[in-house]
Amino acid sequence: MIVRAAHLSWSGVPPSGHDTRPWLLRPFWQQIPRRWIKMLALLGLLCFISVCLGLSINQRDQAFANGRKLQDLGNDQAVSHFPPSRQTHQTTHDPTILRVGDEYYLYHVGEHIFIHTAPSMAGPWKRVGTLLDANSVIPKGDRAAPWAPTVITVDGTYYCYYSVSKAGCRDSAIGVATSNSPGPGNWHDHGIVIQTGTGNGSDIHPYTVSNAIDPSTLITPEGDALLTYGSYWNGIFQIPLGKDLLSPRSTTDPDARQLAWEPKSLGMPNRLANTICGDPTGPHAIEGAFISYNAGWYYLWYSHGFCCNLKEDNLPPAGQEYSIRVGRSNSPRGPFTDKSGTDLVKGGGELVYGSNGDTYAPGGQGVLRDGDTDVLYYHYLNKTVGIAFQDALLGFNPLKYVDGWPVAQA
Template structure:
C-alpha cells in the first residue's frame, strides 16, 4: 500500500522547480499534440535518449541506449544525473548488416555476473536486419565481447528460415519463464509484428535454428500497415505482459506529423503463460489487433512516447515503466528524445500509470502526490513564467 501525504507548498514547488530548465515541461498547444490531462505527466529522467533500456545493478541504474557503439550510463537515481560509463561495442559490429556503427534498441540482462546485451542492426524502412549479442562481466567501461548475430532477416545466414522470411529482426527483448527458467527472445516490427523464439541455455543463439519453435505474439489483420514494434515482456503476480509501441515513430521534423493519435503510444496485453496467447483488457487477442493503451501523448507536452521497458519493483518500490518521448517545448528530432518514467500500479491485474510526481520518503516508501496537486503546481509555475 502506497503512503499518501501532503508536503508544505514551498517544498512541492521546490521539487518541481528543481528540474533543469532545458528539461522543463513548458506547456505548448497545437492541433497536432494531444492535450488531455487524464494521462499523468512523466517523471523526468534528465537524459536525451532513444529506445532506453535500464538495468538496476549494485545499487545503481545503468541505462543503455541506441547510438554510436551502444553507449551506456550510470546514475544513483532514475532522474539522474547520468554519467557515461562507456560503450558496448568498441567499433563497428562484427555483423555485416545494417548500420554497424550505430545500433538501435539495446536490451541488457544479467545472469550470474555476466551481462548480455542484444542490439539491432537495420535501416529505416528495411527488413534487412539483424539482432546481435555482446557480453561482459563488468559494467565499468571494460571491453565487451561481440558474438555476432542471433537472428537475421532479409539477408544473411538463417534469413531464409520461417518466420525470418516474413518478420523483421529488430527491437529485441528478453523474458524467462517464471516456472522453468527457460529464456526467450521477443522481436519484430511492422512487417508481421511481434514474435517470440526460444534461446539456447547460454543465451547466445536460438534453439533449433533450422526449424525454430516460434510463436507470434501480436498482429494487426486485414491491413498492410501494421505499426507495432519495440516489444517488452514483464512478469507480475502470475501474469506475463507483452508491451509494445504502436503507431508512427521518429523523424517527425522531416516526415511531418501523423493525424493526432497515430503517433507512438504504449500498449499492453497479458497471459498466464509466457507463450500466450495474449489478450487486452477488453478480452481482444493481440493477434487480432488488440492492445490496451497504458501511456500516450498528453498535456500538449509529451509527444509519441515509446521505446519502452519495465523494471520490476521490490518491497518498497513499484514497477517502473520507462520510455523515450518528445517534449514539445524542446524539439522533434530523434536526438532530442527525452527519458521519462512512471511508477505502475495494477488494477485487477492490469497495469496503470500512477498519477502525480513520485518522490521517496525517508522510510524508503514510494509516495505520490494526488493528481490535482501536481496539476495545480504546474499550472501555477506556468502562470509565473508568463507573468
C-alpha cells in the same frame, strides 16, 4: 406566354383537388418538383449525419491526443488523463535500464551503444562510455550505432541483445554481446543470433515475414530463455534461445510464436515498397516489444504508431503517433489479450500511456522492478524542444495494478 407555360406544365386533365393554375403562376414553393424536395431533404440528412460523424471522430482523436482512454469515451466520469512523465532531461532512444546495487545503468542508441549511470532513475545521468569498443561484427545495417539494446543478467554474466538494420527495411539482424560487469570496457561481441531479409537462416519462417530488430529477452522461472522481437511487417514474434543464450534453440525449427500485430495499415505503402524495404501492404506500425511479470501474469508491452522522422508541419493524425500498449497472458508464450479479451495478434492492445502535456509520442519502453514497485520507462518527445531522433528524452512513471492491469502513476 401563359398559354405556352400551361402547355409545358400540363398534359391531360389534372386530378381532382390539384392546383390547376399554370406552373409559373403558382407560389414559389409549389414550382419545385416533389422529387427535388425529397432529394434536398435526403441531402440535408446526409450532411447532418456527416457533421455528427466528423465531430465524433474528432472527439475520439482529440481525446486520444489528450491522453484519454478510447474505451472510456462517452462516459465523462470514467475519462482520465495520463499523468505527466517523470522527466530526466536525459536524451535517449530505445532505452533499457538495469539496477545494480545502488547504481542505475542506462543503455541506449548511440555510437557503439551509449552507457550512462545515475544514483536514481531521475538522474543525474552521466555518460561513462560505450558498450562495444568498435562497430558490430555483423555485416549489416548501421553497424556503428546498433539499435534498441536490451540488457539482462544471468548468473553473473551480462547479455546485451542489439539490432542492426536500415530504417524502413527488414534486412536486419539481432546480435549479442556479453560481459562480466555492466559497465564499459569488457564486452565481447558474439555477432548474429538471428537475421531476416538476407543471410544464413533468413529463409526459414518466421524470418521470411518478420523484421529482426527490437530484441527483448526473458528468462522464465523454469530457466527457459525467450527472445521476443519484431517491427512492422507481420508484427511481434518470439523464439526460444539455447542454453548458452547466444543462439536459437533450433536453427531449423524455431518454434516461433506470433504474439502481436497491427492488422490494419496506418498509411499508404511507398510506391517502391517490396518484401525487403517497405511493406507493399502499407505500414503496420507496431514494434518495441518487452515482456514483464507481475503476480501471475506476463505482460507484453509494445509501441504502437509512428515515432521517427517526424515533421512539425506533417505530424501523424492524433492517436497515430507512438503510444505504449499492453496485453497479458498466464504464459510467457501467449496468447496475449487485452481487457476485452481481444488477441493482440488480431489488433487488440490496452492503451497504458500516450501523449499528454509536454510528453509526445512515448514508446521504446521497458519495465524495471525497483524494490517492490514496477516502473515503466520510455523515450518521448517534447515538441517545444524538438522532434528529431536525437531530441528524444528519457521519462518514467511508477505503475500500480488495478484488477491485474497496469496503470501509470504520477
